[in-house]
Amino acid sequence: MTSPVVPPTHDVVLTGKKRWVALVFLAMGVAMIILDATVVNVAIPTMVTDLELTTNDAEWINAAYSLTFASLLIFFGRLADRFGRKLLFIVGVIAFVAASALVAASDSSMTLITARSLQGVGGAMILPASLSVINAVFVGKSRSVAFAVWGGTIGGVAALGPLVGGYLTTYASWHWAFLINVPIGIIVIIGVIAVVPETRELHARKGFDIPGTLLITFGLVGIVFAVIEGQRYGWLAPTSDFAVGSWIWPLEFVSIVLVAGVLGVFALVLMVIVEKRRIASEKVVILDLRLFRIKSFGAGNGVALVVSLGEFGLLFAIPLFLQATRGYDALQTGFILLALALGSFAASGAGAPLSQRLGPVRVLQIGMVLEVIGIVGLGIIISETITGWGMTPWLFIYGMGVGFATAQLTGVILSEVPVAESGSASAVQSTSRQVGAAIGTALIGTTLLIGLGSTAGHLEDLGIPTAQAEQISDAVANSAGQVLSELATEPNGDELVAGASDGFVTAIKSVSIVAGFFVFLGLLLSFLLPRNAGRIESEGYVPSRE
DSSP states (O other): OOOOOOSSSSSOOOOOTHHHHHHHHHHHHHHHHHHHHHHHHHHHHHHHHHHHHHHHHHHHHHHHHHHHHHHHHHHHHHHHHHHHHHHEEEEEEEHHHHHHHHHHHHHHHHHHHHHHHHHHHHHHHHHHHHHHHHHHHHOOOHHHHHHHHHHHHHHHHHHHHHHHHHHHHHTTOOHEEEEEHHHHHHHHHHHHHHOOOOBBBBOOEEEEOOOHHHHHHHHHHHHHHHHHHHHHHSSSSSSSSSEEEEEEEOOOOOOOOHHHHHHHHHHHHHHHHEEEEEEEHTTTOSSSSGGSHHHHHHHHHHHHHHHHHHHHHHHHHHHHHHHHSSSSOOHHHHHHHHHHHHHHHHHHHHHHHHHHHHHHHHHHHHHHHHHHHHHHHHHOOOOOOOOHHHHHHHHHHHHHHHHHHHHHHHHHTTTSSSSGHHHHHHHHHHHHHHHHHHHHHHHHHHHHHHHHHHHHHHHHTHHHHHHHHHHHHHHHHHHHTTTTTHTSSTTOOOHHHHHHHHHHHHHHHHHHHHHHHHHHHHHHHHTSTTTTTTTGGGGGGOHHHH
């Protein structure tokens, strides 16, 4: 009996070695947005000083990017499937490059944060489009290799970003840490136009899920705003005025933070209800909840979300500590964090053969174990006298963990997803990471602020009057510790710097506990993954959603 002919759900027009050339340019585009996300970590201390930013401003520089990124990934994944993944990738690169130039030209916190949000829009086009192109033009074992290259690019570039940012910030200015995206973007656009095929979902349904898009966006904005601004405006009752222009939050019995957080959670719950009803009515949805019936996809996204809470937040805090308390400049900080890059590269080289032997899930778990060891080790050895050399072994171990975990996780999550739904599925897994990054930065930033608040106690232990100690503690917390260099010029500068440094050490230890907890929680969740996830395709297994 002849099997019925199934119409193709996508148009693959590129075969052979040209696929690998296409992969190079796709990886370069991804490298650009990941580089930018990590370059800023080393540049932030200089930006805080140059633009007189507060700690909350510094958090928003990262969170605005991740939040916009996360909110629009699924929407743009849907657009890519319908109108063409190559087209959306190119538009995304153009938008990202233009926004990078706006960041470099910014001279205030408001314009800077706005431009970072626009970068997030461009990044949200690039990432799902690149993944779904790979999922469409690679099949069988070559797809696993392509995913490993894609994931390894993220891990490696994320590790190298601080070194690049440190070099540019030290020898040029922090502006060039963003302008570097312009030449990279031009090369990517030319390469993608030349060799990357256009792929789209040939049978995609028309229409858009506007309610779902708005609800997920408002939900994420509300939650991240609450986590970041709780320390400033009060978690329950107002502790200071929240104002937008001439409008001031009018309620005295409840903080805008609590209202925003509750509304954010409510919006996400309502989004799930709306999506279920749209699925039942066979309407287009922004989030196909049926994908979560695939065990590797559902559990894998949970792992990606939770692990990102710890990974991205830690990289926000460490450069602030190194430059504030140890006196390192941006380039020296980048060299210290190079240990993380070396660990990631070492893991990338060993990851493929180890994955073939043990399976992707086991390699993923090994990576998260190494991450926990590295984070806990840093938390234990960190002190006001720690040197960069003293931190490098633990950063190397942490980097190996990131390399193992990142390179495997994407392939595991998407291993059982039909190509027809690759755009949406790719966007969901990327959203999980970026939601984790946004909330993780917010949580780590809040933890850092609370820890820096302990500075007053350390100063009082050194004999500093309470009033002065509290004043200095507020200055240290508000400046993310970057005021320490100014304290050294005061009459009793040595005591002030010593007390403030002790407070920063306490804060970083708290940060390591929070980050380590989330990565460990992700490790526990990984045991929900099917052991053979990522190997299924080569074994000819047909996944089930049930």
